[in-house]
Amino acid sequence: MSNKALHLTGVILPESEPRDFWVADGVVVEGPIAGAETISKRCWVLPGLVDAHCHIGLGVGGEIPKERILQQALTARNAGTLLVRDNGVPSDNWWIEDRPDLPRIIRSGRHIALTKRYLPGLADEVDPQDFVAEVELQCSRGQGWIKFVADWIDRSVGDLAPCWSADVVAAGIKRAHELGVRVTAHTFGEQAVAEIVDAGIDCVEHGVGLTDPVIEKMAANGVGLVPTLCNIENFPMYAAQGEEKFPTYAAHMRDLYERRLDTLGKAREAGVPIYCGTDAGTVVTYDQAPHEVVKLGAVGDADFALGAATWRARPWLNAPCLELGASADFVVYDNDPRADLRVVTHPSCIVLRGVIVAEGGTYC
Ligand SMILES: [Zn+2]
Structure with missing residues (x-):
């Protein structure tokens, strides 16, 4: 160099x-x-491309060694991703700050999940009464963003369901905002996304369960949407994995998947700001940001798709x-x-x- x-x-x-x-x-x-x-x-x-949903420092079991984190960062960089909004990692990736040859990272601390309602080892799992304290902790670890898991399969009902009550979510988002931190959340289903948008969230990850009134509210409040089409493509696989034990969940996931471009198209037309994010980590590889741009081309024109990864995404992240x-x-x-x-x-x-x-x- x-x-x-x-x-x-x-x-x-x-x-x-x-x-x-x-x-x-x-x-x-x-x-x-x-x-x-x-x-x-x-x-x-x-x-430089923005991957607004990327986990540099996450493996299938959670924490990973430095050499693997380095490989993830290099893979992202060599695809043209030069700015990452990290959506929560269990490993320490702060050493990347000392490597000028690696992408810039905006950290979100560890993502927050409800105890036993997420993939084991990935997030910091807490009970509802500890949600606000956990929000405070992750605000101190992140760089202006935190993330929580808003919905996941509830095995007792056999379908997607919110992880937290609307009150708990609202209290956590309010606390983060008091601390000057923006909040985003993982959501697949319809109910959780309606509740977090009502509670004043700043961004929605995946968001395939958006309904028309929620889309309207997001557009009015400038709430960002990072659909992660690269990951949504795995929905049929997730559905198949749950098919036998949870047929309602499987059917729901397939329906969300089949309607994904319709839902996203409505959000774009309504004026919801949509950004490029891959959800690299565990399932999706780290070289996918350019492919996410190509996929976003099915939702809007080339300026829309390119801007989602560059000139619209960077100002949104203060870059x-x-x-x-x-x-x-x-x-x-x-x-x-x-x-x-x-x-x-x-x-x-x-x-x-x-x-x-x-x-x-x-x-x-
Ligand atoms: Zn993710």
């Missing part, structure tokens, strides 16, 4: 015309810079795009991703903090 000045001529999306673009000392500068290395004379550039003085975190493509979203899956060069970290499919 070298830290020399960089130059390219290309379309800096979402702009439409090609121009010269310069990087020096890790940031975007006006240029020209004598002696700068020219990356490309004809290219398209996106701000810059490619304005002058911003950290030079960007991905270069040989073709126009607006003409074909699949271009995003083939970056020609990835620059992080002004340094080329991957080029032509080979990684530095």
Whole structure:
């Protein structure tokens, strides 16, 4: 890796015309810079992709060693993901802060689940009376976000059901907001998402159970939605796994899956801000953000899908795009991703903090 000045001529999306673009000392500068290395004379550039639902530091059983966390971070980076909103991990990933070659992470502490109502070992499990205290703890561990699991299969009813009463959820969200922290939650079904949106939540993960009135309220309040289409594709598998013991749950999951694009389309049309997130961790691999962008192309146009991972997602997370003085975190493509979203899956060069970290499919 070298830290020399960089130059390219290309379309800096979402702009439409090609121009010269310069990087020096890790940031975007006006240029020209004598002696700068020219990356490309004809290219398209996106701000580093955002994966707004990604667990760097999570394995099937929960905690994982540093070497595996490093692999997850490198896999994400080499796909062009340069900013991650971590949706809760049991492992310590703070050491990534000392590695300028790895993606930036906005942490959410550990995700919060109700005792015995989630995958074992992944979240911090608490009883309802301890929910608010746990919210406070995770607010102190996160970086402006926390996450909880709002619904999961309830084996006593054989279907998805909220994990917490509406009162408990409302008290937790209120406390986080008092501490200046935004809250997001995992939700698949209809009831929990209605309750958390009523309680003033800031973002919804998955959200396949959104109904029209809830969509309206989310749009009115600017509540974000990170559908994680990469993970929703596993719903038929989750349904099959539960089929024998929980046929109602299985049928519910299949129905949510079959209606997913309809539901999301309604949310987009209503003006709900939708962002790219993969749910990488355990089932989904860490290289999927570009594929999530392609999938979002089924919900809206190319500008919508690309913006969901870049120029709309970054300001939402208080991160810059490619304005002058911003950290030079960007991905270069040989073709126009607006003409074909699949271009995003083939970056020609990835620059992080002004340094080329991957080029032509080979990684530095
Ligand atoms: Zn997740």
